[in-house]
Amino acid sequence: xxxxxxxxxxxxxxxxxxxxxxxxxxxxxxxxxxxxxxxxxxxxxxxxxxxxxxxxxxxxxxxxxxxxxxxxxxxxxxxxxxxxxxxxxxxxxxxxxxxxxxxxxxxxxxxxxxxxxxxxxxxxxxxxxxxxxxxxxxxxxxxxxxxxxxxxxxxxxxxxxxxxxxxxxxxxxxxxxxxxxxxxxxxxxxxxxxxxxxxxxxxxxxxxxxxxxxxxxxxxxxxxxxxxxxxxxxxxxxxxxxxxxxxxxxxxxxxxxxxxxxxxxxxxxxxxxxxxxxxxxxxxxxxxxxxxxxxxxxxxxxxxxxxxxxxxxxxxxxxxxxxxxxxxxxxxxxxxxxxxxxxxxxxxxxxxxxxxxxxxxxxxxxxxxxxxxxxxxxxxxxxxxxxxxxxxxxxxxxxxxxxxxxxxxxxxxxxxxxxxxxxxxxxxxxxxxxxxxxxxxxxxxxxxxxxxxxxxxxxxxxxxxxxxxxxxxxxxxxxxxxxxxxxx
Numbered sequence: 350x351x352x353x354x355x356x357x358x359x360x361x362x363x364x365x366x367x368x369x370x371x372x373x374x375x376x377x378x379x380x381x382x383x384x385x386x387x388x389x390x391x392x393x394x395x396x397x398x399x400x401x402x403x404x405x406x407x408x409x410x411x412x413x414x415x416x417x418x419x420x421x422x423x424x425x426x427x428x429x430x431x432x433x434x435x436x437x438x439x440x441x442x443x444x445x446x447x448x449x450x451x452x453x454x455x456x457x458x459x460x461x462x463x464x465x466x467x468x469x470x471x472x473x474x475x476x477x478x479x480x481x482x483x484x485x486x487x488x489x490x491x492x493x494x495x496x497x498x499x500x501x502x503x504x505x506x507x508x509x510x511x512x513x514x515x516x517x518x519x520x521x522x523x524x525x526x527x528x529x530x531x532x533x534x535x536x537x538x539x540x541x542x543x544x545x546x547x548x549x550x551x552x553x554x555x556x557x558x559x560x561x562x563x564x565x566x567x568x569x570x571x572x573x574x575x576x577x578x579x580x581x582x583x584x585x586x587x588x589x590x591x592x593x594x595x596x597x598x599x600x601x602x603x604x605x606x607x608x609x610x611x612x613x614x615x616x617x618x619x620x621x622x623x624x625x626x627x628x629x630x631x632x633x634x635x636x637x638x639x640x641x642x643x644x645x646x647x648x649x650x651x652x653x654x655x656x657x658x659x660x661x662x663x664x665x666x667x668x669x670x671x672x673x674x675x676x677x678x679x680x681x682x683x684x685x686x687x688x689x690x691x692x693x694x695x696x697x698x699x700x701x702x703x704x705x706x707x708x709x710x711x712x713x714x715x716x717x718x719x720x721x722x723x724x725x726x727x728x729x730x731x732x733x734x735x736x737x738x739x740x741x742x743x744x745x746x747x748x749x750x751x752x753x754x755x756x757x758x759x760x761x762x763x764x765x766x767x768x769x770x771x772x773x774x775x776x777x778x779x780x781x782x783x784x785x786x787x788x789x790x791x792x793x794x795x796x797x798x799x800x801x802x803x804x805x806x807x808x809x810x811x812x813x814x815x816x817x818x819x820x821x822x823x824x825x826x827x828x829x830x831x832x833x834x835x836x837x
Contacts, residue, residue: 350438350439350440350539350698350699351539351633351634351635351671351672351697351698352539352540352541352542352630352633352634352635353435353440353539353540353541353542353634353635353637353694353697353698354542354544354621354625354634354635354636354637355431355541355542355543355544355637355690355694356543356544356545356546356618356636356637356638356639357403357406357446357543357544357545357546357638357639357640357641358546358548358549358614358638358639358640358665359399359546359547359548359549359550359640359641360549360550360551360640360641360642360643360644360653360654361549361611361640361643361644361664361665362640362643362644362646362660362663362664362665363390363391363392363393363643363663363664363665363666364663365607365608365611365665366379366380366383366665367380368380368383368384368388369388369390372569373563373567373568373569373608374563374608374611374612375562375612375615376611376612376615377615377619378615378616378618378619378622379615379618379638379665379667381619381622382618382622382636382638382667382669383667383678383680384677384678385669385677385678386636386667386668386669386670386677386678387667387668387669387670387676387677387679387680387681387711387714387715388666388667388679388680388681389666389667389668389681389685389711389714390680390681390682391663391681391682391683391684391685391727392639392663392664392665392666392685392686392687393662393663393664393684393685393686393687393727393728393729393760394640394641394642394643394661394662394664394686394687394729395411395412395662395686395687395688395728395729395730396412396417396418396642396729396730396731396732397641397642397643397654397655397661397662397729397731398419398420398641398642398653398654398655399420399449399641399642400417400419400420400421400422400449400450400451400468401415401417401418401419401420401422401732402641402642402654402687403448403449403450403641404417404424404450405686405687405688406431406639406641406687406688406690406691407430407431407432407448407450407472407691408424408428408429408430408431408688408691408705408706409688409689409690409691409692409702409703409705409706409707409708410428410688410705410706410707410708411688411707411728411730411809412730412732413730413757413806413809414705414707414809414810414811415428417450417451418732418734418735418755419732419734419735420449420451420468420735421451421468421735422451423451423452423453423454424450424451424452424453424472425453426453426455426456426473427813428705429703429705430472430473430474430691431472431474431543431690431691431694432444432472432473432474432475432543433473433474434474434691434694434695434698434700434703435474435541435694435698436474437700438698438699438700439539440539440540440541440698441476441540441541442474442475442476442541442542442543443475443476443478443530443540443541443542443543444471444472444475444476444477444478444479444480444543444545445478445479445523445526445527445530445542445543445544445545446479446480446481446523446543446544446545446546446547447469447471447480447481447482447483447545447547448470448471448472448475448543448545449468449469449470450470450471450472450473451468451470452464452465452470467482467483468483469482469483475543478526478527478530479523479526479527481519481523481545481547483503484502484503485503485506485507485519485547487522488506488519488522489503489506491522492506492513492517495517497513497517504552506519507519507547507552507554508552508554509554510554510555510556510557510560511554511555511556511557511560511561513556513557514556514557515556515557515558515559515613515616516557517556517557518556518557518613519547519548519556520546520547520548520556520613520614520617521556521617523544523545523546523547523617524544524617524620524621527542527544527621528620528621528624530542531624531628539633544621546614546617548610548611548613548614549607549610549611549613549614549644550610551652551653553602553603553606553607553610554606554610555606555609555610555612555613556610556613557613559609559610559612559613559616560606560609561609562608562609562612563604563605563608563609563612564605565598565601565602565604565605566601567605568601568604568605568608569604570597570600570601570647571593571600571604571645571646571647571648571649571650572648572649572660572784572785572786573649573650573786574586574649574650574786575649575786578649578650579775581656581733581756581769582649582650582656585651585655585656586650586651590652590653591651591652591653591655592650592651592652593645593647593650593651593652594647594652600647603646603647603652604646604647607644607646618638631671632671633671634669634671635668635669635670635671635694635697635698636667636668636669637667637668637690637693637694638665638666638667638668639664639665639666639667639687639690640664640665641664641687642654642661642662642664643659643660643661643662643663643664644660644661645658645660645661646660648660648784649785649786655731655733656731656756657731657756657758657765657767657775658785659760659765659785661731662727662729662758664687666685666687668690668693668711668714668715670697670715673715673716673717675716675717676714676715676716676717679714679717681711681714683714683719683723683724683725684723684724684725684726684727684760684761685711685714685727686708686724686727686728687708688706688707688708689708689709689710689711690708690711691703691706691708692706692708692709692710692711693708693710693711693712693715695710696710696712697712704812704813704816705811705812705813707809709723709724725761725762726759726760726761726801726805727759727760727761728757728758728759728760728805729757729758729760730755730756730757730758731755731756731758732754732755733754733755734751734752734754734755736754737750737751737754752770753769753770753771754770755769755770756768756769756770757802757806759798759801759802759805760779761798761801762779763778763779763780764776764777764778764779764789764794764798765777765779765785766795766798766799766801766802768799768802774795774799775788776788776789776790776794776795776798777789
């Protein structure tokens with residue numbers, strides 16, 4: 350059995366790797382992993398913010414099927430996930446960090462159940478060795494033990510990262526705990542580790558020397574908003590915490606700190622690579638590195654992650670399968686998605702890919718192959734009903750306005766097509782303007798992408814029981830858990 354190391358970074362844009370050609374940011378350890386593995390150069394998240402984005406990673410499902418639409422939306426307990434699958438394969442999967450998956454309320458004792466008090470739940474199946482909830486309490490307690498004054502809140506502790514050495518930062522704390530766990534293991538059996546780093550994530554404050562690693566004067570300025578933005582875009586730019594700073598000095602500082610956080614977490618990954626190599630585990634470990642979603646960084650007048658914008662969904666993606674050395678150092682230019690990671694891990698550890706999975710195993714790419722039947726576009730969704738709930742009453746079942754508060758995007762090599770839940774649409778010409786600010790209204794182009802999106806939805810309807818017929822004891826492809834004595 351392989352060891353498995355699943356690493357998620359938070360809000361890591363795909364264009365912020367030095368190996369991907371970024372003119373400023375330095376990521377030597379991620380670059381080294383890309384050289385020793387396979388880099389996914391057109392890799393996309395399927396949803397934002399963190400909870401929905403991570404649900405896609407953990408379940409292999411699009412948002413239209415998982416229905417995790419916000420931080421706090423319950424993850425239906427009937428769904429399989431990467432941790433449960435790892436247990437079926439004989440692992441005891443260990444979590445260091447967080448998963449942001451809210452409990453199915455039908456699995457609790459009621460409103461007073463402790464798991465119903467915050468959205469930052471642990472994905473079922475994981476052993477939470479270090480479970481960092483939204484308050485990061487274990488790290489803050491550790492800082493107090495080191496002699497620092499209790500910051501009083503997670504936000505304050507993170508904002509003061511530049512005032513402490515990097516060894517006392519939250520990324521170092523997660524890394525230290527995971528490496529200590531490896532030291533303390535009593536046997537040499539294969540392991541499954543999920544390292545889930547908060548960084549790079551607001552507040553924009555890198556730890557220690559990484560806070561001054563990049564001169565704000567050197568960073569590039571963001572993409573300007575369209576002259577006549579969509580109404581959802583205009584609303585977002587007016588929203589506190591989402592609208593980008595107006596002053597150039599502020600946006601330059603924000604970007605410099607974001608790049609510092611990237612280099613900071615890259616250094617922590619370098620510690621992990623070195624430890625695996627020192628222990629002789631480098632060639633026995635499947636390594637998967639991705640992010641839950643991207644970051645606007647001021648592009649289109651916005652920060653954080655939201656809407657239909659490329660910058661919120663184009664993310665980091667690197668996979669190293671030590672069994673396929675001939676493919677190491679290759680770059681995949683086809684569109685890949687976070688929903689592909691769960692199926693990929695299943696195949697690597699000898700499991701059938703669950704019928705629920707919308708994603709495809711990346712196994713052909715890891716062998717150096719380029720399958721001709723692969724998808725020709727990336728897809729993502731965003732739901733903003735959480736901005737509306739509580740603002741006014743919604744008379745169910747007659748009032749379906751919440752169901753209109755969503756969008757889906759199809760992004761191919763030439764066009765980004767956005768379909769809104771109210772029936773309106775946008776279509777951007779990425780050949781004429783890769784920044785996504787130039788609209789197309791050519792009926793043939795728009796109709797072609799709208800049809801492609803309809804096909805995408807039709808091909809990914811829930812299939813849990815659709816391939817089974819209840820006759821002769823059950824025939825067809827059966828869902829996980831059905832006795833193997835049944836005909837498949």
